[in-house]
Structures are given as structure tokens and as C-alpha cells.
Amino acid sequence: AESQPVQVSVTVKEPVFLEQDGVFFVTEAADGSEAQVRLRTEAVNETDAPVEAVVRHTLHAPDGHLAAMLEAPCTLPARGHTTVEQAGTVTAPRLWSVDDPALYTLTTGLLVAGQVSDSEAIRVGLRTFCFDPDTGFTLNGVSLKLKGVCLHDDAGCLGTAVPPAVWRRRLAILREAGCNAIRMSHNPHLPELYDLCDEMGFLVIDEAFDEWE
Numbered sequence: 001a002e003s004q005p006v007q008v009s010v011t012v013k014e015p016v017f018l019e020q021d022g023v024f025f026v027t028e029a030a031d032g033s034e035a036q037v038r039l040r041t042e043a044v045n046e047t048d049a050p051v052e053a054v055v056r057h058t059l060h061a062p063d064g065h066l067a068a069m070l071e072a073p074c075t076l077p078a079r080g081h082t083t084v085e086q087a088g089t090v091t092a093p094r095l096w097s098v099d100d101p102a103l104y105t106l107t108t109g110l111l112v113a114g115q116v117s118d119s120e121a122i123r124v125g126l127r128t129f130c131f132d133p134d135t136g137f138t139l140n141g142v143s144l145k146l147k148g149v150c151l152h153d154d155a156g157c158l159g160t161a162v163p164p165a166v167w168r169r170r171l172a173i174l175r176e177a178g179c180n181a182i183r184m185s186h187n188p189h190l191p192e193l194y195d196l197c198d199e200m201g202f203l204v205i206d207e208a209f210d211e212w213e
Contacts, residue, residue: 013118015047016045016046017044017046017110017118018043018108018110018119019043022041022042023039023040023041023042023122024039024041026039027125027126027128029128030095030126032092032093034093035089035090038086038087039085039086039088039106041057041110042082043074043083043118047078048079049078051112052074052076053111053112053117054072055071055086055109056108056110057069057071057106057108058106059090059105059106059107059124060105060107061094062104068088068089068090070087070088093126095127096126096127096198097127097139098144098203101125101201102125102126104124104126105121108120108122123195123199146181146203147181148179148181148183148202149182150182150183150185151182151183151189152185152186153185153186153189153190162190168196171197171200171202174202179202180201181202182197182202182204182205183205184206185207186207186210187210188208
């Protein structure tokens with residue numbers, strides 16, 4: 001059989017950069033008046049000298065307005081890395097829910113000598129959740145029944161190289177059927193699938209593998 005081309009991505013960084021998947025965002029508390037958020041950023045220095053840098057976060061609301069900005073200085077050791085912890089408040093937040101999957105845009109910049117050495121943008125939701133033995137699951141303080149299905153990382157005859165448009169169609173059909181949660185069965189899935197769940201209002205129960213001991 002004739003071999004098929006394989007698509008790969010190559011990421012090129014400056015010597016001082018944000019670690020891959022190194023920006024973590026957590027909503028610690030939230031209601032209709034304000035949300036308390038916490039951020040952790042991992043940065044790397046591959047030069048032979050220490051570097052003074054600034055980590056800057058900007059959070060834009062779904063309508064585009066600036067909801068929060070955080071800055072913190074840090075020192076990156078030579079041939080080493082550092083972790084920067086920051087916390088802030090978002091006033092009048094639009095909370096993410098299965099009926100209103102509102103997403104904010106978090107842009108993180110790593111500045112060296114006033115210039116952006118690296119940056120990345122991710123979408124985040126402001127929400128709180130809780131599992132309680134007496135009251136069950138709550139999202140933003142409201143009781144919610146999880147109505148979900150299990151999805152493996154393949155799509156029938158398409159195999160595991162599933163185009164995002166196929167996942168969008170499948171999720172739209174599940175949404176129409178009343179589904180609000182997805183159990184990602186047994187495997188890491190396509191990053192775009194997790195993004196679609198955020199965008200389309202699905203809760204995710206994630207599984208890295210299929211056996212627990």
C-alpha cells in the first residue's frame with residue numbers, strides 16, 4: 001500500500017520561553033459579583049546567564065473587554081526554569097455553564113528587557129464545581145445532573161485521525177439529544193476535541209488510560 005503523508009508541528013522558541021503547556025489557570029471561587037482566579041506559569045531559560053523577566057497575563061471577556069491584567073517579575077536561573085504564582089479578581093464575571101459556555105481569552109507574555117520573548121493565548125472558563133455525597137454535583141452552586149456518553153478517540157471508518165469538523169458534528173448531534181457530559185474513554189484525545197467541549201458546553205470526565213490498580 002502507498003504510504004500516506006504524516007502532518008507534524010514544529011515549535012521554534014527564543015532561548016527564554018514559556019514551557020510547553022506551562023500556563024495553568026484555576027477559578028478558586030466565583031459568583032455573580034466576582035471571581036477569584038489563580039495562575040501558575042512555568043518559564044525556561046536556556047542561556048548561560050540568569051535572566052530578569054516579567055510574566056504578564058491579560059484576560060479578555062467573551063465580549064472582548066479587558067477583564068483583568070496581572071504582572072509579576074521573576075528571575076530565571078542560568079540553564080534553568082522558574083515557576084511564577086499569581087492571583088487576581090475578575091469583577092462581574094460571566095460564568096461558564098453547559099447552557100452558557102462563555103469563554104475568556106487568557107494571553108500570557110514573557111517579557112525580557114521590555115520585549116516579548118514568548119507568548120501564548122488559551123481560552124478559559126470561569127466556573128466552580130463540587131461533588132458532594134449529600135447534594136450530588138453542582139456547577140456554580142447549582143445542582144446539575146450529568147447526562148453523558150463515552151467517546152473513544154476514533155470515529156468509525158475515519159480511525160483516530162479525526163478532523164475537528166467531524167467532532168463538531170458529532171457533538172452537535174449529542175447536544176440535540178440532551179447530552180451535557182463526555183467521558184473521554186481510555187486515551188488522551190485530540191486537543192481540538194477538548195476545545196470544542198469547552199466551546200459547546202460539555203463537561204469532561206477525562207481518562208488517561210483504561211486500567212487502575
